[in-house]
Amino acid sequence: MLEKDIKETFYSKEEIHERIAQLGKTLSEDYKDKNPLVVGILKGAVPFLTDLVREMNIPLEMDFMDVSSYGNTTVSSGEVKILKDLDTVVENRHLLIVEDIIDSGRTLNYLVNLLKYRQASSVKIVTLLDKPDGRVIDIEADYVGFEVPNEFVVGFGLDYAERYRNLPYIGVLKPEVYEKNS
Numbered sequence: 606m607l608e609k610d611i612k613e614t615f616y617s618k619e620e621i622h623e624r625i626a627q628l629g630k631t632l633s634e635d636y637k638d639k640n641p642l643v644v645g646i647l648k649g650a651v652p653f654l655t656d657l658v659r660e661m662n663i664p665l666e667m668d669f670m671d672v673s674s675y676g677n678t679t680v681s682s683g684e685v686k687i688l689k690d691l692d693t694v695v696e697n698r699h700l701l702i703v704e705d706i707i708d709s710g711r712t713l714n715y716l717v718n719l720l721k722y723r724q725a726s727s728v729k730i731v732t733l734l735d736k737p738d739g740r741v742i743d744i745e746a747d748y749v750g751f752e753v754p755n756e757f758v759v760g761f762g763l764d765y766a767e768r769y770r771n772l773p774y775i776g777v778l779k780p781e782v783y784e785k786n787s
């Protein structure tokens with residue numbers, strides 16, 4: 606059903622699960638005595654976060670924020686809005702922001718500045734995907750799953766017009782899918 610809209614697969618289900626297991630192991634070592642607050646950015650980070658925390662065999666807490674800069678398009682508007690804030694006080698906490706992708710860098714730049722301003726002890730980023738050629742703001746993740754080329758990718762949390770988040774792998778859509786929508 607969903608497969609018929611996909612032109613090419615970049616990372617398979619198996620490759621993604623293997624990489625998440627490695628990241629979880631590294632993070633378990635780096636955060637073992639820190640009781641980190643794992644901050645998931647809705648909605649794209651949900652599939653990655655739920656798999657990642659189950660590979661982290663240490664005490665941790667979770668909270669979620671919803672910010673938006675894309676709406677239903679493939680181009681960032683440049684403006685970041687908070688749609689849902691954290692419930693947790695972050696002062697003196699070690700924060701690990703979990704994202705599905707860093708593209709322009711605007712979302713994460715905004716979030717890192719905000720959470721540092723709120724006096725977190727440390728703020729680090731783990732992202733499933735990094736699209737370095739999309740960058741408009743100079744920001745890097747501390748932990749990266751995979752690099753992707755400068756194309757609009759979907760799957761494993763990443764959407765096009767709210768669809769394809771439940772695809773269990775990462776790929777690109779056939780051009781006619783966009784044509785149907787425009």
Ligand SMILES: O=P(O)(O)OC[C@H]1O[C@H](OP(=O)(O)OP(=O)(O)O)[C@H](O)[C@@H]1O
Pocket residue numbers: 646647648649650672673674675676681704705706707708709710711712713764
């Ligand atoms: O580096 P950037 O150019 O800022 O892009 C990355 C952000 O954009 C997407 O979120 P979006 O705002 O589309 O919300 P969603 O996660 O609900 O799809 C993605 O999940 C990242 O949060």
Ligand code: HPA
Pocket residue numbers: 675706708709756757758759763764765
């Ligand atoms: O390539 C992308 N795909 C889906 N959502 C995104 N948000 C930023 N970049 C992307």
Ligand SMILES: [Mg+2]
Pocket residue numbers: 649675763764
């Ligand atoms: Mg999106």
